Amino acid sequence: MSGLPPHETDLTRAHALPAHAYTDPALYALERERIFGRTWQPVGNAADVRHAGDFFTSDVAGEPIVVTRDAGGTLRAFYNVCRHRAGPVAEGKGSRHALQCKYHGWTYDLDGKLRTTPELGAAPDFDPACNGLVRCAVEAFGPFIFVNLDADAAPLAPSIPEMAQAAKDRGLDTMTSVGRREYEVACNWKVYVDNYLEGYHLPHVHPGLFRELDYNAYRVETRDLHSSQIAPIRPPDGTHDRKHPRQYRHAQQGDEALYFWAFPNWMLNIYPDNMSINIVVPLSIDRTLTIFEWFLVDRVTSDPRSETERAMAFSDGIQQEDIEICEAVQRGLRSRGYPSGGKLSSARENGVHHFQGLVGKFLSRN
Ligand code: FES
Ligand SMILES: [Fe+2]
Known part of the structure:
Protein backbone atom coordinates (compact mmCIF):
# COMPACT_ATOMS: atom_id res chain seq x y z
CA MET A 1 0.00 0.00 0.00
CA THR A 39 13.10 2.06 -13.99
CA TRP A 40 15.99 2.94 -16.28
CA GLN A 41 18.40 5.30 -14.57
CA PRO A 42 21.21 7.29 -16.23
CA VAL A 43 24.46 6.29 -14.52
CA GLY A 44 27.30 7.64 -16.65
CA ASN A 45 28.75 8.39 -20.05
CA ALA A 46 29.18 5.89 -22.88
CA ALA A 47 32.64 7.36 -23.55
CA ASP A 48 33.85 5.84 -20.26
CA VAL A 49 33.10 2.26 -21.41
CA ARG A 50 33.98 2.49 -25.08
CA HIS A 51 36.76 -0.14 -25.14
CA ALA A 52 37.04 -3.71 -23.86
CA GLY A 53 38.28 -3.57 -20.25
CA ASP A 54 36.77 -0.15 -19.47
CA PHE A 55 34.64 0.17 -16.35
CA PHE A 56 33.06 2.83 -14.13
CA THR A 57 31.21 2.77 -10.82
CA SER A 58 27.98 4.54 -10.02
CA ASP A 59 24.96 4.44 -7.76
CA VAL A 60 21.26 3.77 -8.34
CA ALA A 61 18.83 4.41 -5.50
CA GLY A 62 21.57 3.81 -2.94
CA GLU A 63 22.79 0.63 -4.67
CA PRO A 64 26.49 0.53 -5.68
CA ILE A 65 26.83 -0.36 -9.38
CA VAL A 66 29.71 -1.17 -11.70
CA VAL A 67 29.40 -0.95 -15.50
CA THR A 68 31.94 -2.80 -17.65
CA ARG A 69 32.79 -3.45 -21.30
CA ASP A 70 33.84 -7.11 -21.18
CA ALA A 71 36.63 -8.82 -23.15
CA GLY A 72 34.18 -9.68 -25.95
CA GLY A 73 32.97 -6.06 -26.20
CA THR A 74 29.62 -6.60 -24.46
CA LEU A 75 28.32 -3.89 -22.16
CA ARG A 76 27.54 -5.25 -18.66
CA ALA A 77 26.33 -3.93 -15.32
CA PHE A 78 26.48 -5.51 -11.87
CA TYR A 79 25.99 -4.63 -8.27
CA ASN A 80 29.43 -3.51 -7.11
CA VAL A 81 29.28 -6.04 -4.30
CA CYS A 82 31.60 -9.01 -3.80
CA ARG A 83 29.90 -12.36 -3.23
CA HIS A 84 32.34 -13.18 -0.40
CA ARG A 85 31.51 -10.65 2.31
CA ALA A 86 30.11 -7.72 0.34
CA GLY A 87 33.25 -5.67 -0.33
CA PRO A 88 33.46 -3.37 -3.38
CA VAL A 89 34.94 -4.95 -6.52
CA ALA A 90 35.67 -1.66 -8.27
CA GLU A 91 36.28 2.00 -7.50
CA GLY A 92 36.11 5.09 -9.71
CA LYS A 93 36.71 4.31 -13.35
CA GLY A 94 39.45 2.95 -15.57
CA SER A 95 40.48 -0.10 -17.57
CA ARG A 96 41.26 -3.61 -16.22
CA HIS A 97 41.46 -7.25 -17.25
CA ALA A 98 39.46 -8.25 -14.18
CA LEU A 99 37.76 -6.70 -11.16
CA GLN A 100 39.40 -7.38 -7.82
CA CYS A 101 37.64 -6.99 -4.50
CA LYS A 102 39.32 -4.52 -2.24
CA TYR A 103 38.68 -6.57 0.90
CA HIS A 104 40.25 -10.06 0.42
CA GLY A 105 41.18 -10.00 -3.23
CA TRP A 106 38.63 -12.26 -4.91
CA THR A 107 38.64 -11.50 -8.62
CA TYR A 108 35.87 -11.45 -11.23
CA ASP A 109 35.97 -11.40 -15.01
CA LEU A 110 34.47 -8.33 -16.63
CA ASP A 111 31.47 -10.46 -17.57
CA GLY A 112 30.85 -11.02 -13.86
CA LYS A 113 32.16 -14.60 -13.51
CA LEU A 114 34.06 -15.39 -10.33
CA ARG A 115 37.63 -16.08 -11.43
CA THR A 116 39.84 -16.55 -8.33
CA THR A 117 39.26 -17.00 -4.59
CA PRO A 118 42.70 -16.79 -2.95
CA GLU A 119 43.23 -18.99 0.15
CA LEU A 120 39.66 -20.16 0.28
CA GLY A 121 40.81 -23.59 1.52
CA ALA A 122 38.57 -26.62 1.51
CA ALA A 123 35.10 -25.71 0.25
CA PRO A 124 33.43 -28.88 -1.01
CA ASP A 125 29.98 -27.31 -1.46
CA PHE A 126 31.15 -24.06 -3.00
CA ASP A 127 30.42 -23.58 -6.71
CA PRO A 128 32.19 -20.54 -8.20
CA ALA A 129 29.79 -20.65 -11.15
CA CYS A 130 26.94 -19.73 -8.77
CA ASN A 131 28.91 -16.89 -7.18
CA GLY A 132 29.36 -14.41 -9.99
CA LEU A 133 28.49 -10.74 -9.56
CA VAL A 134 24.74 -10.09 -9.50
CA ARG A 135 23.61 -8.63 -12.81
CA CYS A 136 21.56 -5.49 -13.61
CA ALA A 137 20.13 -4.51 -17.00
CA VAL A 138 22.25 -2.00 -18.94
CA GLU A 139 21.89 -0.04 -22.19
CA ALA A 140 23.58 2.73 -24.09
CA PHE A 141 21.26 5.57 -25.15
CA GLY A 142 22.97 8.30 -27.18
CA PRO A 143 26.03 9.39 -25.18
CA PHE A 144 24.64 7.95 -21.92
CA ILE A 145 24.66 4.62 -20.12
CA PHE A 146 21.46 3.59 -18.36
CA VAL A 147 21.03 0.85 -15.76
CA ASN A 148 17.86 -0.82 -14.54
CA LEU A 149 18.15 -2.71 -11.23
CA ASP A 150 15.46 -5.01 -12.58
CA ALA A 151 17.68 -7.38 -14.60
CA ASP A 152 14.71 -8.47 -16.71
CA ALA A 153 13.45 -4.95 -17.50
CA ALA A 154 11.96 -4.23 -20.94
CA PRO A 155 14.42 -2.28 -23.17
CA LEU A 156 14.62 1.48 -22.68
CA ALA A 157 14.16 3.07 -26.12
CA PRO A 158 10.94 1.18 -27.06
S1 FES B 1 34.56 -9.33 0.50
FE1 FES B 1 35.41 -9.55 -1.43
S2 FES B 1 37.06 -10.84 -1.17
FE2 FES B 1 36.17 -10.74 0.77
FE1 LIG C 1 10.73 26.47 -14.27
Whole structure:
Protein backbone atom coordinates (compact mmCIF):
# COMPACT_ATOMS: atom_id res chain seq x y z
CA MET A 1 0.00 0.00 0.00
CA SER A 2 1.33 3.39 -0.92
CA GLY A 3 -0.95 5.41 1.35
CA LEU A 4 -1.83 7.68 -1.59
CA PRO A 5 -5.44 8.37 -2.57
CA PRO A 6 -6.65 6.60 -5.75
CA HIS A 7 -5.61 8.42 -8.91
CA GLU A 8 -8.45 10.43 -10.48
CA THR A 9 -8.01 9.91 -14.22
CA ASP A 10 -10.37 12.78 -15.15
CA LEU A 11 -8.11 15.83 -15.05
CA THR A 12 -11.01 18.24 -14.62
CA ARG A 13 -11.71 16.53 -11.26
CA ALA A 14 -8.09 15.76 -10.32
CA HIS A 15 -6.05 17.14 -7.43
CA ALA A 16 -2.34 17.26 -6.79
CA LEU A 17 -0.70 14.61 -4.59
CA PRO A 18 -1.22 15.19 -0.87
CA ALA A 19 1.59 16.85 1.09
CA HIS A 20 2.71 13.64 2.80
CA ALA A 21 3.76 12.26 -0.61
CA TYR A 22 6.59 14.81 -0.39
CA THR A 23 7.40 14.58 3.31
CA ASP A 24 6.88 10.97 4.51
CA PRO A 25 10.14 8.96 4.82
CA ALA A 26 8.23 5.64 4.56
CA LEU A 27 6.85 6.67 1.18
CA TYR A 28 10.35 7.71 0.09
CA ALA A 29 11.67 4.22 0.96
CA LEU A 30 8.85 2.68 -1.07
CA GLU A 31 9.71 4.94 -4.04
CA ARG A 32 13.31 3.72 -3.96
CA GLU A 33 12.16 0.13 -4.15
CA ARG A 34 9.22 0.39 -6.56
CA ILE A 35 10.12 3.38 -8.74
CA PHE A 36 13.91 3.77 -8.77
CA GLY A 37 14.48 0.01 -8.38
CA ARG A 38 12.37 -0.71 -11.49
CA THR A 39 13.10 2.06 -13.99
CA TRP A 40 15.99 2.94 -16.28
CA GLN A 41 18.40 5.30 -14.57
CA PRO A 42 21.21 7.29 -16.23
CA VAL A 43 24.46 6.29 -14.52
CA GLY A 44 27.30 7.64 -16.65
CA ASN A 45 28.75 8.39 -20.05
CA ALA A 46 29.18 5.89 -22.88
CA ALA A 47 32.64 7.36 -23.55
CA ASP A 48 33.85 5.84 -20.26
CA VAL A 49 33.10 2.26 -21.41
CA ARG A 50 33.98 2.49 -25.08
CA HIS A 51 36.76 -0.14 -25.14
CA ALA A 52 37.04 -3.71 -23.86
CA GLY A 53 38.28 -3.57 -20.25
CA ASP A 54 36.77 -0.15 -19.47
CA PHE A 55 34.64 0.17 -16.35
CA PHE A 56 33.06 2.83 -14.13
CA THR A 57 31.21 2.77 -10.82
CA SER A 58 27.98 4.54 -10.02
CA ASP A 59 24.96 4.44 -7.76
CA VAL A 60 21.26 3.77 -8.34
CA ALA A 61 18.83 4.41 -5.50
CA GLY A 62 21.57 3.81 -2.94
CA GLU A 63 22.79 0.63 -4.67
CA PRO A 64 26.49 0.53 -5.68
CA ILE A 65 26.83 -0.36 -9.38
CA VAL A 66 29.71 -1.17 -11.70
CA VAL A 67 29.40 -0.95 -15.50
CA THR A 68 31.94 -2.80 -17.65
CA ARG A 69 32.79 -3.45 -21.30
CA ASP A 70 33.84 -7.11 -21.18
CA ALA A 71 36.63 -8.82 -23.15
CA GLY A 72 34.18 -9.68 -25.95
CA GLY A 73 32.97 -6.06 -26.20
CA THR A 74 29.62 -6.60 -24.46
CA LEU A 75 28.32 -3.89 -22.16
CA ARG A 76 27.54 -5.25 -18.66
CA ALA A 77 26.33 -3.93 -15.32
CA PHE A 78 26.48 -5.51 -11.87
CA TYR A 79 25.99 -4.63 -8.27
CA ASN A 80 29.43 -3.51 -7.11
CA VAL A 81 29.28 -6.04 -4.30
CA CYS A 82 31.60 -9.01 -3.80
CA ARG A 83 29.90 -12.36 -3.23
CA HIS A 84 32.34 -13.18 -0.40
CA ARG A 85 31.51 -10.65 2.31
CA ALA A 86 30.11 -7.72 0.34
CA GLY A 87 33.25 -5.67 -0.33
CA PRO A 88 33.46 -3.37 -3.38
CA VAL A 89 34.94 -4.95 -6.52
CA ALA A 90 35.67 -1.66 -8.27
CA GLU A 91 36.28 2.00 -7.50
CA GLY A 92 36.11 5.09 -9.71
CA LYS A 93 36.71 4.31 -13.35
CA GLY A 94 39.45 2.95 -15.57
CA SER A 95 40.48 -0.10 -17.57
CA ARG A 96 41.26 -3.61 -16.22
CA HIS A 97 41.46 -7.25 -17.25
CA ALA A 98 39.46 -8.25 -14.18
CA LEU A 99 37.76 -6.70 -11.16
CA GLN A 100 39.40 -7.38 -7.82
CA CYS A 101 37.64 -6.99 -4.50
CA LYS A 102 39.32 -4.52 -2.24
CA TYR A 103 38.68 -6.57 0.90
CA HIS A 104 40.25 -10.06 0.42
CA GLY A 105 41.18 -10.00 -3.23
CA TRP A 106 38.63 -12.26 -4.91
CA THR A 107 38.64 -11.50 -8.62
CA TYR A 108 35.87 -11.45 -11.23
CA ASP A 109 35.97 -11.40 -15.01
CA LEU A 110 34.47 -8.33 -16.63
CA ASP A 111 31.47 -10.46 -17.57
CA GLY A 112 30.85 -11.02 -13.86
CA LYS A 113 32.16 -14.60 -13.51
CA LEU A 114 34.06 -15.39 -10.33
CA ARG A 115 37.63 -16.08 -11.43
CA THR A 116 39.84 -16.55 -8.33
CA THR A 117 39.26 -17.00 -4.59
CA PRO A 118 42.70 -16.79 -2.95
CA GLU A 119 43.23 -18.99 0.15
CA LEU A 120 39.66 -20.16 0.28
CA GLY A 121 40.81 -23.59 1.52
CA ALA A 122 38.57 -26.62 1.51
CA ALA A 123 35.10 -25.71 0.25
CA PRO A 124 33.43 -28.88 -1.01
CA ASP A 125 29.98 -27.31 -1.46
CA PHE A 126 31.15 -24.06 -3.00
CA ASP A 127 30.42 -23.58 -6.71
CA PRO A 128 32.19 -20.54 -8.20
CA ALA A 129 29.79 -20.65 -11.15
CA CYS A 130 26.94 -19.73 -8.77
CA ASN A 131 28.91 -16.89 -7.18
CA GLY A 132 29.36 -14.41 -9.99
CA LEU A 133 28.49 -10.74 -9.56
CA VAL A 134 24.74 -10.09 -9.50
CA ARG A 135 23.61 -8.63 -12.81
CA CYS A 136 21.56 -5.49 -13.61
CA ALA A 137 20.13 -4.51 -17.00
CA VAL A 138 22.25 -2.00 -18.94
CA GLU A 139 21.89 -0.04 -22.19
CA ALA A 140 23.58 2.73 -24.09
CA PHE A 141 21.26 5.57 -25.15
CA GLY A 142 22.97 8.30 -27.18
CA PRO A 143 26.03 9.39 -25.18
CA PHE A 144 24.64 7.95 -21.92
CA ILE A 145 24.66 4.62 -20.12
CA PHE A 146 21.46 3.59 -18.36
CA VAL A 147 21.03 0.85 -15.76
CA ASN A 148 17.86 -0.82 -14.54
CA LEU A 149 18.15 -2.71 -11.23
CA ASP A 150 15.46 -5.01 -12.58
CA ALA A 151 17.68 -7.38 -14.60
CA ASP A 152 14.71 -8.47 -16.71
CA ALA A 153 13.45 -4.95 -17.50
CA ALA A 154 11.96 -4.23 -20.94
CA PRO A 155 14.42 -2.28 -23.17
CA LEU A 156 14.62 1.48 -22.68
CA ALA A 157 14.16 3.07 -26.12
CA PRO A 158 10.94 1.18 -27.06
CA SER A 159 9.42 2.32 -23.74
CA ILE A 160 9.87 5.98 -24.74
CA PRO A 161 9.45 5.79 -28.55
CA GLU A 162 8.74 9.44 -29.46
CA MET A 163 11.47 10.72 -27.16
CA ALA A 164 14.02 8.20 -28.48
CA GLN A 165 13.13 9.08 -32.08
CA ALA A 166 13.38 12.85 -31.52
CA ALA A 167 16.74 12.43 -29.80
CA LYS A 168 17.98 10.34 -32.71
CA ASP A 169 16.65 12.81 -35.29
CA ARG A 170 18.47 15.67 -33.57
CA GLY A 171 21.74 13.73 -33.63
CA LEU A 172 22.04 12.71 -29.97
CA ASP A 173 24.05 9.64 -30.96
CA THR A 174 26.88 11.75 -32.30
CA MET A 175 26.93 14.51 -29.68
CA THR A 176 29.60 15.10 -27.12
CA SER A 177 29.34 16.71 -23.73
CA VAL A 178 30.48 20.33 -23.54
CA GLY A 179 29.63 21.21 -19.94
CA ARG A 180 28.11 19.94 -16.74
CA ARG A 181 26.70 21.55 -13.60
CA GLU A 182 25.19 20.16 -10.43
CA TYR A 183 22.78 21.87 -8.07
CA GLU A 184 21.50 20.60 -4.75
CA VAL A 185 17.92 21.63 -4.05
CA ALA A 186 16.18 21.48 -0.65
CA CYS A 187 13.02 19.81 -1.90
CA ASN A 188 11.59 16.38 -2.57
CA TRP A 189 12.50 15.07 -6.04
CA LYS A 190 8.82 15.13 -7.09
CA VAL A 191 8.53 18.86 -6.34
CA TYR A 192 11.28 19.44 -8.88
CA VAL A 193 9.70 17.09 -11.47
CA ASP A 194 6.19 18.57 -10.96
CA ASN A 195 7.66 22.00 -11.57
CA TYR A 196 9.48 20.86 -14.69
CA LEU A 197 6.31 19.37 -16.17
CA GLU A 198 4.25 22.52 -16.51
CA GLY A 199 4.66 25.86 -18.24
CA TYR A 200 2.01 27.35 -15.94
CA HIS A 201 4.69 29.00 -13.78
CA LEU A 202 6.52 30.61 -16.70
CA PRO A 203 4.93 34.09 -16.52
CA HIS A 204 5.52 34.35 -12.77
CA VAL A 205 8.80 32.52 -12.15
CA HIS A 206 10.69 32.94 -15.44
CA PRO A 207 9.97 36.35 -17.00
CA GLY A 208 13.12 36.04 -19.17
CA LEU A 209 12.15 32.67 -20.62
CA PHE A 210 8.54 33.81 -20.94
CA ARG A 211 9.70 36.48 -23.40
CA GLU A 212 11.43 33.85 -25.54
CA LEU A 213 8.50 31.47 -25.92
CA ASP A 214 5.01 31.68 -27.32
CA TYR A 215 3.17 30.92 -24.08
CA ASN A 216 -0.25 30.69 -25.71
CA ALA A 217 0.97 27.93 -28.01
CA TYR A 218 2.84 26.08 -25.22
CA ARG A 219 1.48 22.56 -24.90
CA VAL A 220 2.19 19.31 -23.08
CA GLU A 221 1.64 15.92 -24.70
CA THR A 222 1.65 12.85 -22.50
CA ARG A 223 2.50 9.29 -23.55
CA ASP A 224 2.86 6.05 -21.62
CA LEU A 225 6.14 6.56 -19.74
CA HIS A 226 7.17 9.96 -21.04
CA SER A 227 5.80 13.33 -22.01
CA SER A 228 6.85 16.27 -24.09
CA GLN A 229 6.36 19.99 -23.81
CA ILE A 230 6.45 21.92 -27.03
CA ALA A 231 7.14 25.63 -26.90
CA PRO A 232 7.39 27.62 -30.14
CA ILE A 233 10.25 30.11 -29.89
CA ARG A 234 9.40 33.68 -30.78
CA PRO A 235 11.83 35.04 -33.37
CA PRO A 236 13.50 38.29 -32.22
CA ASP A 237 11.36 41.29 -33.20
CA GLY A 238 13.94 43.98 -32.46
CA THR A 239 11.66 46.27 -30.47
CA HIS A 240 11.74 45.36 -26.78
CA ASP A 241 14.73 43.05 -27.46
CA ARG A 242 16.99 46.08 -27.07
CA LYS A 243 16.10 46.35 -23.42
CA HIS A 244 16.13 42.59 -22.78
CA PRO A 245 18.66 40.86 -25.05
CA ARG A 246 17.20 37.66 -26.40
CA GLN A 247 18.68 34.22 -25.79
CA TYR A 248 17.60 32.77 -29.13
CA ARG A 249 19.06 35.40 -31.40
CA HIS A 250 19.22 32.84 -34.22
CA ALA A 251 15.62 31.75 -33.79
CA GLN A 252 13.56 31.53 -36.91
CA GLN A 253 9.84 31.18 -37.44
CA GLY A 254 8.93 27.58 -36.72
CA ASP A 255 11.77 26.85 -34.27
CA GLU A 256 10.65 25.03 -31.18
CA ALA A 257 12.05 24.18 -27.80
CA LEU A 258 11.24 20.53 -27.04
CA TYR A 259 11.26 19.45 -23.44
CA PHE A 260 11.10 15.68 -23.08
CA TRP A 261 10.68 13.98 -19.75
CA ALA A 262 10.97 10.25 -19.06
CA PHE A 263 9.46 8.70 -15.96
CA PRO A 264 10.55 9.05 -13.30
CA ASN A 265 13.42 11.52 -13.25
CA TRP A 266 15.30 12.55 -16.38
CA MET A 267 14.75 15.03 -19.16
CA LEU A 268 16.15 16.00 -22.53
CA ASN A 269 15.82 19.67 -23.47
CA ILE A 270 16.23 20.20 -27.17
CA TYR A 271 16.78 23.76 -28.41
CA PRO A 272 17.62 24.87 -31.93
CA ASP A 273 21.34 25.07 -31.18
CA ASN A 274 22.01 22.88 -28.16
CA MET A 275 20.69 20.02 -26.10
CA SER A 276 20.86 19.25 -22.41
CA ILE A 277 20.01 16.36 -20.16
CA ASN A 278 18.70 16.92 -16.64
CA ILE A 279 18.86 14.13 -14.09
CA VAL A 280 16.93 14.50 -10.86
CA VAL A 281 18.56 12.35 -8.18
CA PRO A 282 16.76 11.96 -4.85
CA LEU A 283 19.23 12.26 -1.96
CA SER A 284 16.69 12.10 0.86
CA ILE A 285 13.01 12.90 1.38
CA ASP A 286 13.70 16.63 1.09
CA ARG A 287 17.03 16.90 -0.72
CA THR A 288 17.55 16.47 -4.44
CA LEU A 289 20.59 16.65 -6.67
CA THR A 290 19.93 18.00 -10.15
CA ILE A 291 22.56 17.31 -12.78
CA PHE A 292 22.64 19.35 -16.01
CA GLU A 293 24.85 18.32 -18.89
CA TRP A 294 25.04 20.15 -22.21
CA PHE A 295 25.67 18.68 -25.62
CA LEU A 296 26.49 20.52 -28.75
CA VAL A 297 24.56 20.38 -31.99
CA ASP A 298 27.18 21.34 -34.53
CA ARG A 299 25.19 23.51 -36.84
CA VAL A 300 23.84 27.06 -36.60
CA THR A 301 26.88 28.77 -35.19
CA SER A 302 30.45 29.49 -36.13
CA ASP A 303 31.45 29.96 -32.49
CA PRO A 304 30.08 26.88 -30.72
CA ARG A 305 31.90 27.35 -27.41
CA SER A 306 30.60 30.82 -26.71
CA GLU A 307 27.11 29.78 -27.85
CA THR A 308 27.22 26.91 -25.36
CA GLU A 309 28.50 29.12 -22.58
CA ARG A 310 25.68 31.54 -23.27
CA ALA A 311 23.16 28.69 -23.25
CA MET A 312 24.59 27.46 -19.92
CA ALA A 313 24.45 30.91 -18.36
CA PHE A 314 20.84 31.38 -19.51
CA SER A 315 19.91 27.95 -18.16
CA ASP A 316 21.68 28.72 -14.87
CA GLY A 317 19.47 31.78 -14.39
CA ILE A 318 16.32 29.72 -15.02
CA GLN A 319 17.55 27.00 -12.66
CA GLN A 320 18.10 29.55 -9.86
CA GLU A 321 14.51 30.73 -10.34
CA ASP A 322 13.25 27.12 -10.22
CA ILE A 323 15.35 26.28 -7.13
CA GLU A 324 13.94 29.24 -5.25
CA ILE A 325 10.32 28.33 -5.99
CA CYS A 326 10.83 24.57 -5.41
CA GLU A 327 12.41 25.18 -1.99
CA ALA A 328 9.56 27.51 -1.04
CA VAL A 329 7.04 24.86 -2.16
CA GLN A 330 8.74 22.21 0.00
CA ARG A 331 8.36 24.52 3.01
CA GLY A 332 4.71 24.99 2.06
CA LEU A 333 4.16 21.23 1.82
CA ARG A 334 5.40 20.83 5.41
CA SER A 335 2.95 23.48 6.61
CA ARG A 336 -0.37 22.90 8.34
CA GLY A 337 -1.63 25.50 5.89
CA TYR A 338 -1.73 22.90 3.08
CA PRO A 339 -4.19 20.32 4.38
CA SER A 340 -4.81 18.51 1.07
CA GLY A 341 -3.53 18.39 -2.51
CA GLY A 342 -4.84 21.41 -4.46
CA LYS A 343 -6.88 21.52 -7.67
CA LEU A 344 -4.86 20.98 -10.83
CA SER A 345 -5.37 23.22 -13.87
CA SER A 346 -6.90 21.20 -16.69
CA ALA A 347 -5.50 23.74 -19.15
CA ARG A 348 -1.92 23.76 -17.90
CA GLU A 349 -1.15 20.82 -15.63
CA ASN A 350 -1.85 17.68 -17.66
CA GLY A 351 1.88 16.79 -17.51
CA VAL A 352 1.89 16.99 -13.70
CA HIS A 353 -1.31 14.90 -13.56
CA HIS A 354 0.27 12.26 -15.84
CA PHE A 355 3.43 12.07 -13.69
CA GLN A 356 1.52 11.84 -10.43
CA GLY A 357 -0.64 9.06 -11.89
CA LEU A 358 2.50 7.08 -12.77
CA VAL A 359 3.89 7.59 -9.25
CA GLY A 360 0.68 6.13 -7.80
CA LYS A 361 0.69 3.26 -10.30
CA PHE A 362 4.29 2.21 -9.59
CA LEU A 363 3.91 2.56 -5.83
CA SER A 364 0.86 0.30 -5.78
CA ARG A 365 2.60 -2.53 -7.67
CA ASN A 366 4.06 -5.23 -5.42
S1 FES B 1 34.56 -9.33 0.50
FE1 FES B 1 35.41 -9.55 -1.43
S2 FES B 1 37.06 -10.84 -1.17
FE2 FES B 1 36.17 -10.74 0.77
FE1 LIG C 1 10.73 26.47 -14.27
